[in-house]
Amino acid sequence: MFGVTTPIETLRVLHQDLFPKAQALGIETASYMTVVFNHPKISKADKDFIKNGIKWLNEEAIIGYKKEYKKLSSKEREAILQIISKTEWGESFLYDVMGYMFEAMLGDPVYGGNNKQAGWEWLKFTGGLPRPKEPYLG
């Protein structure tokens, strides 16, 4: 049913909806989810929950508008977010997605997000020194 849309593509749109400021600052956050999905210190259950959440999000979109989430208008996507945020799974899913999204936006740039420390500068935050020379991938 969703053959043409990868989980990362759905997440890219979802990130844009949840925190458009990141992209306005030139920070691309969705690609970081590849790090998350491959990280040995993140449990399989946590990874599966995100992946299942993406499926359930799309199912909710199909039920409401007969289109997957990515293909909805921004108004329709907002309506879907409002609906799922009132459910137990939806609230947890959005909270977890935001957690990883902010990791990309506000973690050290060595992980590929937080482009030129734009996230830190926006919040007048000075990262601690020394900064990591390489990402910790487990």
Next chain:
Amino acid sequence: MVDVCIIGSGAGAAPIAYELSLAGFEVVVLEKGKNYTEADFNKDELAVSRRDIFTPKLEDEFHIINEYQKDGTYKRYDGREYHWSFWNGNMVGGSSNLMSGYFHRLKPNDFKLLSTYGAIEGANVVDWPISYEDLEPYYTKVEKIIGVSGRVVNHSQQEPRSSVDFPYLELTINGAVKWFDAACEQLGFESIPTPRAILSQNALSRNGCYYSNFCGSYGCASGAKGSARAALLQKCKARIITDAFVYKLESDDKRVRKAYYKTRLGAVHVIRAKIFVLAAQAIESSRLLLNSTNKFFPNGLANSSKEVGKNLIFSAGGSGSGRFVFEKLTQAQQKELMEVGVFFNRSLQQWYDYKDGKRKQKGGTIDFLFEHQNIISRVMREVYDNHGNLMWGEALAKKVQKRLTTSRVLTFEVFNDWLPTDKCFVSVDKKAKDKYGVPVGVINLYGHPHDLEVGEYLAQKAVKVLREMGAVEIDYDISASPPPNLVAGGCRFGNDAKSSVLDKNCKAHDLENLYVTDASFMPTGGSVPYTWTIYANSFRVADAIKKVLDVKQ
């Protein structure tokens, strides 16, 4: 055969390694984790605080947690499923690498809790077999060797000291600290500069603090923090073997003969020693003893008293906070408030004991500190609105930016005694095993209601200060949740071999050559973070072991 084999490398282990190797004895330290140096440490929030780089994967190594219920049963939690971790720093130097280094001594009355304050129903309160006077020289030694900075001020609860002041000047503090001092003066409270195990200047062949803004939870890149590794292990000739998980101690009826350890790939090694010192952190030390059964000790090594694992304690209390907002501050004050890096470093100990009606009551310590600088955590605390609804989009962005750039949170931590009871103890699981194939530790949890009453009393005092300072959104949480980094007991020391595991020198009553020197020995915990006392006691035990080895030679 080596002279001394030490299991673990943290604050309870390192003073023994340091003292005995400097005295010319052959010392081997077995540590499960890796060995890092200052050059390896950085301030990567993702690695340190969100991916737990310094602790094992919970799927590989975990605990079973049994939480006591009101109906007298325990509810079982598998640490893997509930993400409930009791690991701290699995690395050379242990969790002392990651401590904030809030250093307070115990007070004289902490050594005689029973005789000073009396029995409490449902709690196994006892006096210690040593006094404050016995430990005082070692507290002083820690100040000099580990490096404690601060400034002694006169206050009603000041413990006796053999030196006038700390050997290292206090660390630089934030301008907002004067608001705290003024508020305390107004309230008649005694503001105390918090002593820290952090060098304020280059000394002891280590660099002084460079105010990185990321201290607690993070390894120190300058060596200023008085970790067991930086202050002791890096300065002595003890042989450190990493990737060495000790799963069994073998003994006859009198002496421990061998320590067996496995590497992460499963290779088995054996160490023979004249003396064995166990300091693997309170829960894991009890676990190792309970797992080391043999025909002489069918209930676990050194456990003829059946007291191993019993009377596990944590630090009781909780934490709270208040927010300072730009709208209520002058421009100069705003600037002071947002100055990062420098410390807050203020404590209250005025109610270390207090009168509750006619009864003299044991109280505790309140430390004040700025909210941790971890930015991802701070942002995630903003994603709910005042009605508990999840926020996103522009509204969230506006909120996050305003909160993080025009306000700052001052937090406080309450430390009071976690009363030892029969219901809080360590055991081992009959089925669950870790990646090494060894039965995991079971943490049976219970907090005595009295702990909450004392915590509440202290938190109310902290709230008064925050209110007087002009903070908003003041809130606190006193609970029976155990802080995993403040754990003690399980092998309490005492003079009676029937009711304690260790003698007053922390040697097992049952065995001639086994010592336990992490926080396991503590029958009661005092109302401060434990690390200074663990260090001091370990230096004290090192002297006792030195005498034994000297006689042998």
